[in-house]
Amino acid sequence: MAFLALRSILVLSLGLCSLAEYSIWNHTRGKDLDWWQKTVIYQIYPLSFMDSNGDGYGDIKGITMNIQHLKNLGVDAVWISPITKSPMRDFGYDVSSYVDIDPLFGTMEDFKALVAKLKELGIKLILDLVPNHTSDQHDWFKKSEANDPKYKDYYVWADPTFRPPSQNAFPPNNWTSAFGGSAWKYSTKRNQYYLHQFSEYQPDLNYRNENVTNEIKEVMKFWLDLGVNGFRMDAANHLVEKEGFPDEPVNLDSGVSDPNNYGYLKHIYTMNQPETFDVLADFRAMLDEYSHKTDNITRVMITESYTSTDEIMKQYGDQNRSIAHFPFNFNLLAELGDEADLFDLAINDWMSNLPQGAWPNWVLGNHDNRRVGSRYDPKMIDSLNMISLLLPGTAVTYYGEEIGMLDNMGITFNQTRDPIGIEAGPDNYLTVSRDPQRTPQQWNYQNFAGFTKGNETWLPVNPNYNIINVQDQTTLPMSHYNIYRQIVQLRKLPGVQKGDLEVSSIGSRVLAFKRSYDGEETGVVVAANFGEDILENINLAYVLDLYDKKLTVNITTPAATYKPGDIISSDDLSLNPMEGLVFTFQHSLASSRSLSVVLMFLSVFLVVRV
Ligand code: NOJ
Numbered sequence: 172m173a174f175l176a177l178r179s180i181l182v183l184s185l186g187l188c189s190l191a192e193y194s195i196w197n198h199t200r201g202k203d204l205d206w207w208q209k210t211v212i213y214q215i216y217p218l219s220f221m222d223s224n225g226d227g228y229g230d231i232k233g234i235t236m237n238i239q240h241l242k243n244l245g246v247d248a249v250w251i252s253p254i255t256k257s258p259m260r261d262f263g264y265d266v267s268s269y270v271d272i273d274p275l276f277g278t279m280e281d282f283k284a285l286v287a288k289l290k291e292l293g294i295k296l297i298l299d300l301v302p303n304h305t306s307d308q309h310d311w312f313k314k315s316e317a318n319d320p321k322y323k324d325y326y327v328w329a330d331p332t333f334r335p336p337s338q339n340a341f342p343p344n345n346w347t348s349a350f351g352g353s354a355w356k357y358s359t360k361r362n363q364y365y366l367h368q369f370s371e372y373q374p375d376l377n378y379r380n381e382n383v384t385n386e387i388k389e390v391m392k393f394w395l396d397l398g399v400n401g402f403r404m405d406a407a408n409h410l411v412e413k414e415g416f417p418d419e420p421v422n423l424d425s426g427v428s429d430p431n432n433y434g435y436l437k438h439i440y441t442m443n444q445p446e447t448f449d450v451l452a453d454f455r456a457m458l459d460e461y462s463h464k465t466d467n468i469t470r471v472m473i474t475e476s477y478t479s480t481d482e483i484m485k486q487y488g489d490q491n492r493s494i495a496h497f498p499f500n501f502n503l504l505a506e507l508g509d510e511a512d513l514f515d516l517a518i519n520d521w522m523s524n525l526p527q528g529a530w531p532n533w534v535l536g537n538h539d540n541r542r543v544g545s546r547y548d549p550k551m552i553d554s555l556n557m558i559s560l561l562l563p564g565t566a567v568t569y570y571g572e573e574i575g576m577l578d579n580m581g582i583t584f585n586q587t588r589d590p591i592g593i594e595a596g597p598d599n600y601l602t603v604s605r606d607p608q609r610t611p612q613q614w615n616y617q618n619f620a621g622f623t624k625g626n627e628t629w630l631p632v633n634p635n636y637n638i639i640n641v642q643d644q645t646t647l648p649m650s651h652y653n654i655y656r657q658i659v660q661l662r663k664l665p666g667v668q669k670g671d672l673e674v675s676s677i678g679s680r681v682l683a684f685k686r687s688y689d690g691e692e693t694g695v696v697v698a699a700n701f702g703e704d705i706l707e708n709i710n711l712a713y714v715l716d717l718y719d720k721k722l723t724v725n726i727t728t729p730a731a732t733y734k735p736g737d738i739i740s741s742d743d744l745s746l747n748p749m750e751g752l753v754f755t756f757q758h759s760l761a762s763s764r765s766l767s768v769v770l771m772f773l774s775v776f777l778v779v780r781v
Contacts, residue, residue, distance in 0.1 A: 190714060191515075193522045193563070193672045204668055206295055207401070207471040207496055208530055210247040211560065211659055212567045216538045217254050217276055218262060218629055219611045220570055225625030229611070231277040235285045237614075240641065242292050244573055244652075245659035249289070250297040250403050250473075252538060254282070258308050260372040261590055262609075263299070264405060265306035269390040286398040295400040297471060302387050302454075303406040304373040311386075312374050316360045324380045327366035329416055331357070345418045345430075346441055351594050352431050354441070368409050368441060370590050378411045378450045388457045395461050401471030404454070407486065407498070408476035410447040413440035443482045452492045459493070473532075474498040480524050487529045497532045499567070503559055504540050509548065511701040515676035518562065518684075522672065531564030536572045542608045545578040553654045553728040554699040554751025560658045561686060561697050561753065563672050568655075571612055574644050575651035578607035579633040586631055606630055615642035649729040657726045661753060665691040675714045680706060681746065685715040687758050696722055696754040700746035712742035722754035 221233030231254060241249060253263030256271040263273070272279050289296050305312055314322035331340035342355035342364055348371070355364040356371040366375040376383050391402065419436040427434040451474065458470040474486045474495040480502075488494035502517040525531060535555060536543050544552045552575040560566045582604070584597040592604025601607070611628050613636040614621035619628050620636035633639070644650035661667060670686035677683065680702040687694030696715060700706055712718045722744075724737040728751045733739065739754075746752070 190673055190675045190716070191519050191522070193674075205469050207248065207469060208565060209663075209668060210295070210565060211245070211662070212248045212250050212297065212565060213241050213244070213246040214537060214567060214569045215249055215251045216570060216609055217251055219609055219622075221612065221614070222623035222625065222628070223277075225623055226275075227623055227625050227627045228275050228629045229622070230275065231272070231281040231285050235281070235288050238285075238288050238292055238294065241294055243645075244656055245663075246568070247293065248295040248297060248400070250567075251299065253299045253301060258306055258372070260306065261370055262588070264301055265304075265308075265370070265373050266301050267306040267308040268310075269300075269305075269387075270393050283397065290398065295471075296398070297401045297403055297473065298394055298399050299405060300387075300391065300394075300402040301405040302376065302450075303409045304367065304369060304375045307372050307374055311376075315374075316358050316365075318361060321382075324377055325383055325386075327375045327377045327412060328361065328363045329355070329366070330363055344416045345436065346412075346416070347431065347433050347436055349433050350591055351433065366412065368406070370594075372590075375409070375412075378446065379414075384450055384453055388454065391454065391457060392461065395458075395470060399470075400468070401458070401473070401496075403473045403475060404451070404495075405475055407451060407474035407495075408442045408447060408478050408482065410450050411444045413444060416440070442476075442478055443485070448485060448488075448494060451486065451494045452488060455488070455494050456492075469496070471496045477501065480520055484524050484526055484529075487526050489526070497530050497565065499534050500532050500564075501534055503533055503535050503555075504537065506541075506546050509551075509701045510679045511682040511699070512676040512679050514558070514682050514701075515674060518674050522563075522674075531562070532567065533559040533562050533564060534567040535559040536569035536608070537567070538569065538609055539605055540608065542569070542576055542578050543572055544575050545580075545608070548749060549575060549577065550728075550749040551699075551701065551751075552651055554701075554749065556651070556655050557658055557697050557726065557751045557753050558682065558684075558699060560655075560662055561667055561695060562684070563667075563670065563686065566662070569608075573652055573655045574613065574639055574641055576610075576613055576639055577633060577635060579610040579631060580607050581634065582606050582610075582631055588630060613640040615640050654726060654728065658753065661695065661725060661755075664693055664695065664755075666694045666758070670694065673715050677709065677714060680704070681709060683711055683714055685717065687756075689758075692757055694756050694758045695725075696741075696756060697751070698744060698746065698754075699751040700749060703748045705748060706746045709744040709746065710742045711744055715741075717741040717756065720756045722756050724752060725755050726753040727751075 218229045220229045221237050222229050223232035254272055254276045255266050256268035256273045257263045257265050272282050311322050311325045315325045329343035332343055334341050342353045346354040348354040348367055350370045354366055354368055356367055357364050367373050368375055417440055419440050422437040425434045455472050458472055462470050472495050476483055483498045486495045486498035500521050502521050507513040543555055584600050587593055587600050587604055587606055589605045592600040595603045610630045611622035611632050620632045644652035666688045667686050670688035674684040681700055683698040685696050720741045721738050722741050724733040724735050731750050732745045732747050
């Protein structure tokens, strides 16, 4: 290395590098993995993928026209955010009919054509289902508000409380909405409050009424009959609330002082109630039964919840009953900064808490969180794709992440569409609005990045489309797009599909893991430098039990120390600042653990050049 200015040598101690091993694959040995286990799931936010009719909003035909893009990426499953009828207060997550396509997205014929195209290309389709709430424009809600005998208990209604001295009417309790403010809205038609855990336009369904569960199961059957392969269940841990509606306690650890802020309370009565798991298990049983009665192809159920790892793990179910095929793992969605050891912790948190035989997954981005290149240094995008796509389990990619799209922070308050941003007002909207990560897919250099032939777009295209777009990146060998494709191809190796995981961080700078599967010759190693320094003499031999192994460089980030095909010794690795590397190695059955323990105490050095 040419520009050595100062060399400091850190002797690695056990405290700086600790190895975690996960051999959870017993249940997969000798078995073929199922389609939902092998695949990458690509999330399409339909309003922003491709506009086929020039109205500025993405639509179903636009998706169908671009399915080849998914095929080119090597993706075998797509999850589409809601496309059913909606007043679009929350852009489809406020459903006014569960069984009609919203005209903004097209027609049922368009949907059938999309299903046919996906089938032709062998891509599975997962739809978003929003079981916790509907729109206040849904027929069920209108009838419920009018006290129609069949529908009056379809939603969560409660009488006002009357407080002295004025005896004025107040909401039934202190519950708050995830979008801010009280979770109760007064209906003058019914003289009662209805619960809305999200916006006031999204009344909560009442799952203490069995008819509601049955209605949603009918909805599921409707879409399954049309060829859908499963559902992503929105806000899955919110379905049932504690009977009697007791006040929730203040969360003293949160540091939040504004009672209108969702973080102010501990949501112990609105989230993760035991009955919620019963409803979810019922949905899962319906999917399994459907599959058994038809073609035995699994119809998958994926649950979405922002809650503690313990609670999320319960959504897998237990020996007595299955619930989700997997609940989303949002550990890599957190803002983990540039500390490799925090990533190590996030990975271990998921893997060490997984119930016996449960299938892991990794979500790197979605429509509710800042884009990867905006949460982290954009130079880390490829390394983070290497990590999330090569860890054990299903990986989920948000549209645009394959080209490293960034948040569009230039959106003005007037252009703001997200209800959370609007609620926050002109001074604060950008800190909370989800619009920046929902802007149109950047296809090429044409007007509006090729997203529309019209004159406007529902959210402004990120002006950086001149430098970040699909067309450009397909031609550049070291683009995010091409690196992403290489990683997805490598995922198909048995060592990655079924392999054990050994993961470790070396100090706060390097994250490294190994994937290998007994009986398969080829294993995979990923190493990423999260820091700004050049690192030398990194010894992966002990860290990942690779003593005496030669590593063959397979995929690199741009400006890498090595090139594909280079063979290096596992005890002498160099990494440029923010470099990520994927290696393959030939597996040998003899373990060298004891020898490497001895070696660790003799000579394990990390040399940092600054
Ligand atoms: C979670 C969805 O991902 C989010 O976009 C939506 O606003 C809420 N659920 C409410 O449905």
